[in-house]
Amino acid sequence: MRITAIRDGVAPIASDIANAYIDFSKMTASIVAVTVEDGHGRAATGFGFNSNGRYAQPGLLRERFIPRLLEAPEVALATPEGTLNPAGAWAAMMRNEKPGGHGERSVAVGVLDMALWDAAAKLEGKPLWALLAERYRQGQADESAWIYAAGGYYYPGKGVDQLVEEMRRYLGMGYSVVKMKIGGAPGTPLRDALKEDIARIEAVLKLLGGDGSRLCVDVNGRFGLHAALSYAAALAPYKLRWYEEPLDPLDYSTHAALAEHYAGPIATGENLFSMQDARNLIRHGGLRPDRDILQFDPALSYGLVEYLRTLEMLAQHGWSPRRCVPHGGHQFALNIAVGLGLGGNESYPEVFAPFGGFADDTPVQESRIRLHDTPGIGFEKKSALYAVLRTLVA
Numbered sequence: 588m589r590i591t592a593i594r595d596g597v598a599p600i601a602s603d604i605a606n607a608y609i610d611f612s613k614m615t616a617s618i619v620a621v622t623v624e625d626g627h628g629r630a631a632t633g634f635g636f637n638s639n640g641r642y643a644q645p646g647l648l649r650e651r652f653i654p655r656l657l658e659a660p661e662v663a664l665a666t667p668e669g670t671l672n673p674a675g676a677w678a679a680m681m682r683n684e685k686p687g688g689h690g691e692r693s694v695a696v697g698v699l700d701m702a703l704w705d706a707a708a709k710l711e712g713k714p715l716w717a718l719l720a721e722r723y724r725q726g727q728a729d730e731s732a733w734i735y736a737a738g739g740y741y742y743p744g745k746g747v748d749q750l751v752e753e754m755r756r757y758l759g760m761g762y763s764v765v766k767m768k769i770g771g772a773p774g775t776p777l778r779d780a781l782k783e784d785i786a787r788i789e790a791v792l793k794l795l796g797g798d799g800s801r802l803c804v805d806v807n808g809r810f811g812l813h814a815a816l817s818y819a820a821a822l823a824p825y826k827l828r829w830y831e832e833p834l835d836p837l838d839y840s841t842h843a844a845l846a847e848h849y850a851g852p853i854a855t856g857e858n859l860f861s862m863q864d865a866r867n868l869i870r871h872g873g874l875r876p877d878r879d880i881l882q883f884d885p886a887l888s889y890g891l892v893e894y895l896r897t898l899e900m901l902a903q904h905g906w907s908p909r910r911c912v913p914h915g916g917h918q919f920a921l922n923i924a925v926g927l928g929l930g931g932n933e934s935y936p937e938v939f940a941p942f943g944g945f946a947d948d949t950p951v952q953e954s955r956i957r958l959h960d961t962p963g964i965g966f967e968k969k970s971a972l973y974a975v976l977r978t979l980v981a
């Protein structure tokens with residue numbers, strides 16, 4: 588097993604949207620192409636990228652992780668059965684990296700890990716979801732994945748009417764659950780911000796027939812405990828699907844305090860980048876395995892090799908993989924959701940193109956989607972994304 592070429596680049600995903608914490612005016616993503624030869628006459632090129640929210644990592648990729656992968660001994664890249672071994676590649680990439688302080692190296696490793704899994708599935712001539720079900724779930728893949736439409740961003744000049752129109756478009760596309768941003772009125776006294784958000788939430792709920800189980804709200808880690816509790820008290824009567832990232836993602840004890848006072852589902856984890864950080868959330872965050880949602884994003888957090896460790900850790904703590912609904916709206920996590928039996932996946936019907944979104948020929952029906960049947964993650968079936976990835980190998 589030999590890696591013969593790795594190419595990388597930076598693609599823009601800038602837009603005018605903002606959440607409660609950042610705007611996306613300068614957002615970028617790393618893209619990579621990894622070509623592998625299996626020693627039996629087969630070759631495949633796998634593609635990878637990082638999902639939104641963290642910037643491209645060209646320095647880390649070029650200075651550390653690509654050179655280490657190219658220097659990895661052939662035996663480290665193969666399983667005993669002779670297939671490509673992403674776990675061996677992962678160990679080679681992480682050589683001479685200390686534990687802790689994961690920073691954004693987890694993003695650089697995640698980009699390469701995605702490409703390695705794409706290549707591994709292509710070498711075996713299978714979709715990634717099928718390969719994962721075969722290796723880790725006795726071949727039992729789900730038939731489809733539950734997905735929800737994430738959007739509701741702040742945008743210059745966007746008022747409640749435009750927010751409701753956006754949500755209406757998502758319903759028209761086949762989604763029945765939607766997500767909107769809240770907590771994004773900077774400098775506004777808490778009482779006024781809360782009043783404004785309740786008006787936005789009520790407008791969207793009206794569109795949803797008053798059914799709170801069809802609406803998620805996302806704070807993007809902006810609140811302290813006081814604001815999180817004030818919002819929790821106001822949100823409780825609406826029985827929302829979930830209350831997302833209300834608090835700083837690494838402040839576990841405040842999550843435990845909030846969970847004591849808010850009975851509805853809390854979702855978090857998109858900004859935890861390692862199994863160890865996820866474990867600290869599970870140990871100390873007071874979250875409840877019967878209702879809360881874990882959003883660790885494999886593309887930002889050292890890839891699927893690490894995500895498998897996270898799922899193992901969750902099982903040891905009594906958490907089902909069905910509680911996981913990864914952040915990022917990308918095809919990598921969608922394959923993982925179907926192959927490993929997660930609770931579903933995020934989807935961005937109108938933002939973060941072309942990295943968000945799924946294969947062109949797979950319609951959304953009642954907030955569920957079926958997967959492609961071509962080898963790999965399925966990027967070739969998503970024309971706008973493939974046009975970007977293909978520039979690496981042209």
Ligand SMILES: O=C([O-])CC(=O)C(=O)O
Pocket residue numbers: 606639640737805807857914915933
């Ligand atoms: O706005 C963002 O950074 C993305 C986000 O939180 C999400 O998709 O849940």
Ligand SMILES: [Mg+2]
Pocket residue numbers: 805807831832857914
């Ligand atoms: Mg979020």
